[in-house]
Amino acid sequence: MPNPQRGIQEYAKRMNAVVNHIDLHLAEALDLDKLSRIAHFSPYHFHRLFAAWMGETLGEYLRRRRLEQAAIMLAGQSRLAVLDVALAVGFASGEAFARAFKAHFGCAPRDWQSGHDARWRNYLQLRQKLFAQVSNPDQVRPGEFSDHVDSFNPETEFKMDVTIQHLPATKIAFLRKVGPYGPAIAEFWQQTFVPWIKENQLQYQPIFGIGHDDPSITPPEKCRYDAAVAVPDDFVATGQAMTATLPGGKYAVCHFKGGVQDIGPAWMKMFRVWLPESGMQYDTRPCFEAYPAWIDDKSSGGIFECDICISVKPL
DNA sequence: GTCGGGTTCCGCCAAG
DNA sequence: CGCTTGGCGGAACCCG
Numbered sequence: 296m297p298n299p300q301r302g303i304q305e306y307a308k309r310m311n312a313v314v315n316h317i318d319l320h321l322a323e324a325l326d327l328d329k330l331s332r333i334a335h336f337s338p339y340h341f342h343r344l345f346a347a348w349m350g351e352t353l354g355e356y357l358r359r360r361r362l363e364q365a366a367i368m369l370a371g372q373s374r375l376a377v378l379d380v381a382l383a384v385g386f387a388s389g390e391a392f393a394r395a396f397k398a399h400f401g402c403a404p405r406d407w408q409s410g411h412d413a414r415w416r417n418y419l420q421l422r423q424k425l426f427a428q429v430s431n432p433d434q435v436r437p438g439e440f441s442d443h444v445d446s447f448n449p450e451t452e453f454k455m456d457v458t459i460q461h462l463p464a465t466k467i468a469f470l471r472k473v474g475p476y477g478p479a480i481a482e483f484w485q486q487t488f489v490p491w492i493k494e495n496q497l498q499y500q501p502i503f504g505i506g507h508d509d510p511s512i513t514p515p516e517k518c519r520y521d522a523a524v525a526v527p528d529d530f531v532a533t534g535q536a537m538t539a540t541l542p543g544g545k546y547a548v549c550h551f552k553g554g555v556q557d558i559g560p561a562w563m564k565m566f567r568v569w570l571p572e573s574g575m576q577y578d579t580r581p582c583f584e585a586y587p588a589w590i591d592d593k594s595s596g597g598i599f600e601c602d603i604c605i606s607v608k609p610l
Numbered sequence: 611g612t613c614g615g616g617t618t619c620c621g622c623c624a625a626g
Numbered sequence: 627c628g629c630t631t632g633g634c635g636g637a638a639c640c641c642g
Binding site: 336337339340354358386387388390391394395 | 611612613618619620621622623
């Protein structure tokens with residue numbers, strides 16, 4: 296009779312297909328009927344399974360994803376029209392969007408947008424002050440930068456010299472972690488992902504860390520992270536692993552070298568400082584960190600290198 | 611896997 | 627002028 300382990304993997308595969316489809320087609324009309332067909336379940340059965348699997352109903356998840364995408368777009372592009380953002384994330388009217396946004400984030404879309412704009416203008420001014428005082432670092436009072444984004448390690452080389460690259464689509468196998476970003480990610484690599492890629496003889500393939508959510512917007516316990524490795528087209532996933540295709544297309548690529556505590560702030564800087572000034576806008580394809588291949592002593596001393604890749608499209 | 615009913619929330623019109 | 631809020635009918639969702 297059927298193996299229960301197989302059953303769980305089959306459910307995971309179907310649920311994952313739906314979640315993937317939602318992220319890639321956020322702007323389209325996605326109702327229960329359509330998504331349940333993708334999952335190969337009947338609508339009503341699917342609804343229950345999804346809620347049990349994800350900890351929120353399909354409707355709640357879909358609305359949350361749309362609002363979070365919108366929040367990212369608004370925070371990064373201060374001149375984007377609210378209505379355009381609403382349509383881009385799949386709301387069919389600006390009114391419904393404004394209401395849902397306020398209910399979720401506690402403020403109107405426009406206030407969120409201008410608030411972020413003001414915060415980051417302020418941040419840029421403080422940063423210029425810091426650079427002006429670089430010959431006399433003692434004059435920078437401790438606590439002047441209270442926000443976590445300012446905790447750059449001097450060892451860190453992060454110059455934001457960004458190039459726009461056209462990356463090819465890549466077949467990947469990945470292990471997903473849902474939970475707070477930060478130290479838990481490093482632990483996840485060491486204890487779960489690295490053993491898995493070694494078992495599968497994949498340690499010399501390009502690898503990727505895919506952060507699907509912005510931790511300043513998505514609740515920490517809902518943040519999704521994929522540790523991924525490039526695989527052949529005919530690769531069959533083993534264990535908890537899933538396969539997917541990393542979409543090709545335009546990415547803003549920037550090299551990072553530094554401590555694990557600085558990678559988060561580097562992402563923030565890219566999104567909130569570089570992106571608004573770039574003439575590009577964030578696209579809904581996933582963003583990721585790219586590593587040429589696994590190196591055993593990669594994180595020795597806490598210093599590592601990677602390329603930060605942000606999916607973009609012209610304004 | 612299916613059905614039905616209560617409820618929420620969307621989408622349109624209008625005004626602030 | 628674009629965005630937000632309020633009212634309202636109806637569709638979609640949610641859950642027993």
